[in-house]
Amino acid sequence: MSIELAQCFIAVDDHDKAITFYRDALGLEVRNDVGFEGMRWVTIGAPSQPEVDIVLEPPIGDPNASDADKKAAAELLAKGLLRAVIFKTDDCDATFESVRAAGGEVLQEPVDQPYGVRDCAFRDPAGNMIRFSQTLG
Template identity: 75%
Template sequence: MAISFAQCFLAVDDHDKALAFYRDALGLEVRNDVEFEGMRWVAVGAPSQPDVEIVLEPPGAGPGASPADRRAMAELLAKGLLHGVNFWTDDCDADFERVRARGGEVLQEPVDQPYGVRDCAFRDPSGNMVRFVQPRGR
């Protein structure tokens, strides 16, 4: 039996703002855009990884989520306390400058970490942390 990674889900409160960040600032491609029962899911991914996607979904989109659960998820998202995503990169500094130039909210400028990587971090328009990680020596 062989398994491989396919998708992860990231809550966003405004898909159009999220697309401006993930597609326009980060350079990911849109692979699917689906509306169902008043909600929207948008799958994005790196052109270099055609089999891996990030699905941008509404907070608390699960079928078992109550209205109170959805409100709680939206509040946690607004505080930046939900998910995050890390991307490998060959040039942390160049990616940092490109995303910052396109208006990305900087959380951490590029820095060499004691555990062998150089990384930086941004917050997406919904509050999720997005980190670029470059292994040293790459």
Template identity: 60%
Template sequence: MTIALQYCHITVNDVDQALAFYGDALDLEVRNDVASDGFRWVTLGSPTQPGLEIVLSEPHAGRSQADGDALQELLTKGVLPMTVFRTDDLDATFEKVRGSGAEVLQEPIDQPWGPRDCAFRDPSGNMVRITQEPKA
């Protein structure tokens, strides 16, 4: 038996703004863009992980009004779980993402537990960390 992660969902306020961040700044490619009942679900992925996709959608997409409202409140507070990406060149990735206008939370630093990382907020306020494993 094998098992692998296929989808990871990120809730955003505006799918088009999120596409500019995740697609343009992080170089993820759009794999699917589906509209239904006035909402969109956009999947993105990296060529280095063809079987894994990130799904961007708004809080009320496919949810009840009450559930969408609760998720919107958490998104507004900035307390939804962070997403962590890995890169082989943290400094170049940091500069590209910073150049996109994203809010910088932490410039690249060496963490005491090993990796070098940095942090941003996406246009909806989600925390995004980018990490690079220590060089051997």
């Protein structure tokens, strides 16, 4: 039996801003961008991992959610409390400089962690924490 990751989800409040960030600042490719019944299905991914899609979804994917639930989810998203994603990189410092130069909001400059990685962190346009991790050693 084999189990592999196929898709993971990142909540966004503006698909166009998210696409610009993930495509232009991070170099991910847009794989799908389709509308269906008033919603939008957008997938992105690393060219080196064609089998793994990242779905950019609204904070609440249920169009029938109450206004109160939508507002609560939007507030959590704005605070960066809904999702976090960690990307692997072979050069944390170069990745940091590239994302910063592209306008990424810096949360943490590159630092060696006691658990064997060098990492840095940014906030994406929706408020999610995006980390980049390089294995040391």
